Amino acid sequence: MRTRESIILELYEEAFPEAAVFVRKMGGSLNDAKDIFHDALVIYYEQKLTLGFTPEQGHKVYLSGIVKNLWYKNYQKSKLIEPLADNMLFADDSPKVSIRLMRFLELSGKRCMELLSAFYFEKMPLADLVERFGFSGVRSATVQKFKCVTKLREAVRERTLKQEDFYE
Amino acid sequence: MNETELIEHYLQGLLTPEDRLLLEAKLLLYPDLKQKIELQSLVYDIAKVYGEQALRQDIATAERKLFTESRFQNFRSLIFNIFN
Numbered sequence: 001m002r003t004r005e006s007i008i009l010e011l012y013e014e015a016f017p018e019a020a021v022f023v024r025k026m027g028g029s030l031n032d033a034k035d036i037f038h039d040a041l042v043i044y045y046e047q048k049l050t051l052g053f054t055p056e057q058g059h060k061v062y063l064s065g066i067v068k069n070l071w072y073k074n075y076q077k078s079k080l081i082e083p084l085a086d087n088m089l090f091a092d093d094s095p096k097v098s099i100r101l102m103r104f105l106e107l108s109g110k111r112c113m114e115l116l117s118a119f120y121f122e123k124m125p126l127a128d129l130v131e132r133f134g135f136s137g138v139r140s141a142t143v144q145k146f147k148c149v150t151k152l153r154e155a156v157r158e159r160t161l162k163q164e165d166f167y168e
Numbered sequence: 169m170n171e172t173e174l175i176e177h178y179l180q181g182l183l184t185p186e187d188r189l190l191l192e193a194k195l196l197l198y199p200d201l202k203q204k205i206e207l208q209s210l211v212y213d214i215a216k217v218y219g220e221q222a223l224r225q226d227i228a229t230a231e232r233k234l235f236t237e238s239r240f241q242n243f244r245s246l247i248f249n250i251f252n
Binding site for chain 1: 203210214217221223228240243246250251
């Protein structure tokens, strides 16, 4: 089975040159092109996961469309994407979550974080979770998933009782 | 259905109208339940952000390889020509 990184590498190699030509034409630098392409890949991947689609006109054309949209949306005005606040991850519609809280949860239950992100972010079917995490079956994966949700919910509760780093 | 599962279905809008009413009635009686729902919603946000962060790390690794490893020399030449 191919890793996600190898799929991304192939997409990058195939689609980045066209994005770079566009950014250069618009007066941007190589770093602008890298930043914008990085964001475009995240959007592309998330849409692929959420909608489960394969673009009709191909990955390259679709990614190129996202790059152009991002450019007109973010770069045209200021030429640079505004840097995110140091302690926050991700812009736009992504949930705002404290990095400290996320690190704390990762330390207290990395396997649970990985399991939940596979299910709720990657939208991985339970049958695939069974294989990736070595569960005995779908029922066992479901039980473990809910145990993890409960465990993290309680960890967040205890943590937020101690300090206010819920959402920042 | 245990409580965590019930809350998940509530947050996803999957409860039947009867179960939803029942849960909303419980919310009035048990203030703790409201907090549990808020915290569980936050756990889903955290899982998504954690997943997005891992995705960004994979993208950064792929980018680093493309811009440093010798097997991608042709790719780099093409890109550097665009910006020169």
